[in-house]
Amino acid sequence: MKMALLSSSSGIAVATIKYYLREGLLPAGERHGPNQALYGPEHLRRLRVIRGLLDVGGLSIAAAHRVIDAIDSDLGLAHTFEIAQRTVSAEIEPDSVSPASVTRVDELLSGWHVSPDNPGRLAAARVLTTFDDLGQPDLSGWVPGYAAAALAVAEADLDEIDARDDRESKTEMVVIGTVLGDALFAALRRAAQEHVSVQRYSPPSP
């Protein structure tokens, strides 16, 4: 298919597709002359992946580039996982995190096998530091529930990856699932908050 069709069937402007080509997000089409190239269904699909990562996952172009590279290259699953995790996690300056918060996170995660440079470990500590800075009272009734839920979700994530049969599909689920899973959970949390709130404070007539 040609550029015009690729554009119309993806809903993305020609200029934008050319931009993605320049940035290396989208592989070049099959060349047939100095100003001719053909694109296949894999380009269309790739464009959908890109839009999903950008619009739903909220990634930047650079971040999307990194995770797409991770899908394309055949590193091991563990390595792919790490790239996906690091890409979706914002870089955290160590001095924005109090050592006490890190300790609290480590206690919370005691029993878990988590390496010291897991991006989530510092990110969680950063959140707790922010609560501390705001003088929030004891959150020990709140945070453990999050950890338990995160564990359940991680089990579901790994189950889903296990359920894929070929390596390529596993890799893709690792990356897409890591990125879109955050969005999915956040969305369901909103719904659940309304449900629980109604349940508790204005229960439907029994």
Add this chain to the structure above:
Amino acid sequence: MKMALLSSSSGIAVATIKYYLREGLLPAGERHGPNQALYGPEHLRRLRVIRGLLDVGGLSIAAAHRVIDAIDSDLGLAHTFEIAQRTVSAEIEPDSVSPASVTRVDELLSGWHVSPDNPGRLAAARVLTTFDDLGQPDLSGWVPGYAAAALAVAEADLDEIDARDDRESKTEMVVIGTVLGDALFAALRRAAQEHVSVQRYSPPSP
């Protein structure tokens, strides 16, 4: 305290604080002349809230403004909740969501009391639509786990809000918890993923 001290004790540049004042994110100091004003501890605290919302919660200035206004005004808790939820949820164009995905979300949430315009409902459907567009296989083994976890987290959220005694503290937890809770869960998910992954594929010698 004066501007210089407010800046140094918050770690935020004077020019940036002035910018927040202009934008109405930070209330003006107590005036003592045409070029003098004094700031109190509440300004310092407010700056910490702002940085938390921006850096940890990833909100824009405009979004931070909305939720801060929600904290300041004394709307009911339910209304505050709604503002917080809508602010952290990106606006979704309805035609980026397939009706089938909405139906699937509604089935997933059957038994929950969720209004049709809950921001999470559409956002969840958007994520499912993206998976559909990528031709992902059946996700019925994956998504329900997310819903269950989201319910558990929402219970923890409401428990924590209930545990606060005064209205002001409840309101603040509604807003800050909604915004930072997403970040906290995402971080703990990263840690849990590593834990479960290690547990399954390279268990420590027993």
Add this chain to the structure above:
DNA sequence: GTTATCGGATAGTGCAACTGTCTATACCCG
């Protein structure tokens, strides 16, 4: 053969979040 479209290069746009400069004051230390 003429009109439309193509790939590629380059420049420009719009927005968000600051950052820097300027001016007329006011404070503060010696």
Add this chain to the structure above:
DNA sequence: CGGGTATAGACAGTTGCACTATCCGATAAC
């Protein structure tokens, strides 16, 4: 009490990102 520093407020400038527009020479479609 005087000179250096700080201040509020106005406004322009900067940076980075994600596009978007324009142009060119070549090719395709009718």
